[in-house]
Amino acid sequence: MTALKLYNTFSREKEDFKPLNPPLVGMYVCGPTVYNSVHLGNCRTFVSFDILFRYLLHLGYKVRYVRNITDAGHLESDADEGEDKIAKKARLEQLEPMEIVQRYTIDFHKVLDQFNNLPPSIEPTATGHIMEQIEMTEKILQNGYAYETDDAIYFNVEKLAKQFPYGKLSGRNLEDLYNNTRELDGQEAKKGKLDFALLIKAKPTHIMQWSSPWGRIFPGWHLECSAMSSKYLGEEFDIHGGGMDLVPTHHTNEIAQNVACCGKSPARYWVHTNMLTVNGQKMSKSLGNSFLPAELFSGNHKLLEKGYSPMSVRFFMLQAHYRSTLDFSNEALQAAEKAFVRLMAAVKILPSLKTGASTSSNISALKNSVYEALNDDLNTPVALAHLFDGVRIINTVNDGKETITEEDKQLLVKLFNEIIFDVFGLKEELQENKNLDGVMKTILEIRAEAKAKKDFVTADKIRNELLENGIQIKDGKEGATWSFTL
RNA sequence: GGUCGGGUGGCCGAGUGGCUAGGCAGAGCUCUGCAAAAGCUCGUACAGCGGUUCGAAUCCGCUCUCGACCUCCA
Structure with a gap:
């Protein structure tokens, strides 16, 4: 059987997955900024990585899956001119910042639980790792890749770019980045326009701030992931993931920070999921075309004809490859719902199939096809297509038109249970009684x-x-x- | 404008040189008291125009078109 291959954004190729220290695997996925409810597009990313997590566990790896909660420091504008998202929301709602964080963290966990995602091994928060961020900033300063101004500690991108291909992850060269990055007001303090803030000096009115060697500060956006991934997975680990929209800024800067601090890029495999679209456009909060999972489950949304269960939606996501955009529509969702019901019906009758002296289909070939698909960069739609061949076999045997041996039946039971429930994370929603x-x-x-x-x-x-x-x-x-x- | 990625049958969605997934919808058939379920059969699609090749959805070029990123975003 083939080995697992993953598409690595850094090399732009599918590569054989070889962990640094097998059977251990370290995986870091950028989690949400908890200032708002997660929408369905966010969920797609977390479901995709849940399936990768589950598949790695299924293959026998011992995985430490770290997914952060960003509860401070995520600015409105990437030029570090804006206001902390959490603080802004807190002011609007007349709440303590941590009250916002608590509310949306609980919401996030509830939603992912509805989708039957496994919890990550560690879920660290940015506010819980201010010390680590300060220490990392000190190292970067010592190594000469950052400088202090009146308003922040900035990362010196130009200096790093002389030794490291700064734009490689996003496939851009420095010249393009310079020519196409907007000049924003109030950034005179920065030496280079690609520079970004590691830590930002807090004004007295800023409601989230901490003490540091440079006075009262709050963290920039990218630093927390570098600090927390290093702390829990080491300076170099196996997989780093997130949505594709994080590639050009967040992940590019994360790599820069790690290189400047520790001399190496943190992750060996960069895995990115594509966007969920609505009528061909990216689902996003700012475009106002996002769905909340609760609206989807209840059908209480103007674009929905009816509600769809969490598992129907999870199945819908499995029908597309994680690196393709997936377009969201009533018709597609209804098709997924029906297919899911048919799949589960076959799963249900499988154990009671009558067995015979021979098998009219090749079950072990079917099994191999399923694993080949999953090993090919987690191709869930193809794996699912093969499982539906299995559905047809199950129904045909059930109709008495084909036969299966006890041995092959057990093989099929094991395959269906392991892939559908353990790896795909689907579950029967309508409880037997x-x-x-x-x-x-x-x-x-x-x-x-x-x-x-x-x-x-x-x-x-x-x-x-x-x-x-x-x-x-x-x-x-x-x-x-x-x-x-x- | 720059960079990158797409355009596949009614819909969703795989597929990177020949064997032309899968799901949903539709038509016919088998089964059935009638249905449903299930099974079988069918539609033979690859944006357009050139080119390479014995052969292209798949490689190359051009055109049209959609999107992502460049600004917070999974």
Whole structure:
């Protein structure tokens, strides 16, 4: 079987994934700035990395997955002229900054839990690592890659760029960056226009500030990730991820900080997820086209015809590759919902399949195809396509038109359980209930008796009224079965 | 404007030189008391124009078009 390959933004190629210290794997993913509810586009990134996390665990790696919470220091403008996002929101809502942080951190966890994401191994906060950020700034200053002004400690991009390809991650050269970066007002203190603030000197009115060797400060945006990834994963670790929109600024500057501080780029594999789009446009808070997960689940949004369950949405995300844009529409969501129901129905009947002396399909080839797809840069849509071949096999055997041996059946059970539940993180949403099972058995018996007497009025009444209540009856050769509808 | 990435059947979405995924929707068939479910069959798509090749959705060039980043953003 092939080995896992991941597309590395830094090299722009798919590379064999080889951890620095197997079986250990260190993975850092940029988490949210908790000044607002996460929208569906944000969720896509975290779901994608959840699947990578789960797949690495499935392959037997011991993964330390670090995902930060940015609860301070994230400025309105990347030129460091703006106001701290948390502080701004706090002022608008007349709340303590940490009250905002608490509210949206809880919201974030709740939403990811609904999507059935596993929690990361460590979830550090920026405010909890001010000391580490100060220490890193000291090192960068000592190494000569930063300078102090009246308003901040700035990173000297030009100096670093002489020794390190600063724009490589985003595929830009320094000249282009210079020519296409806007000159902003009030930045005279900076030596170079690409320079960015490591720490910003706080005015007395600034409500989040800390003591430092340079007076009262608050952190810039990029420093916290460098400080926390170094602390928990080391100066060099395996995977660093985030949304594609973080590549040109945030991750580029993170690399710069680590190189200036420790002499090396922090991560060996840079993995970036693409955007969720609505009518072809990126979903973002600033464009006002974002959906909150709660709106999606309830259907309470003007663009939605109905609500969609968290697992239908997760399945929808799995149907596209993480590096492609994914367009969001009612039609696409409904298709995903139906496909998900069909997949889960097959999973449910799989254990009860009758086995025989031979198998008419090649189950181990199917299994290999699924793993080949996942190993090819986590190609979940192709893996899913192969699983649907499995669905067809399951249904055909169930219809008595094909056969499967006990051994192959167990192989298929293991494959379906491991990939669908462990790796893809899907789950059955409609809980089985033993009481209901008994009730349904009785009802189906009554209906069978009615049918035997050719009392189709009664039989159809039972069938139709149950359907209205979300239960579908399926008449088969060996009696009727039932399932929930979504 | 600069840089980068796309344009695939009704819709979503894989696929980087020949074997032409998958899901949803649609049509027909089997099964069924009728349905549903399930299975089978069908539609034979690759923005346009050139070029390379025995052969291109896939490589090259040009054109059109959409988007991302360059400003907070997953």
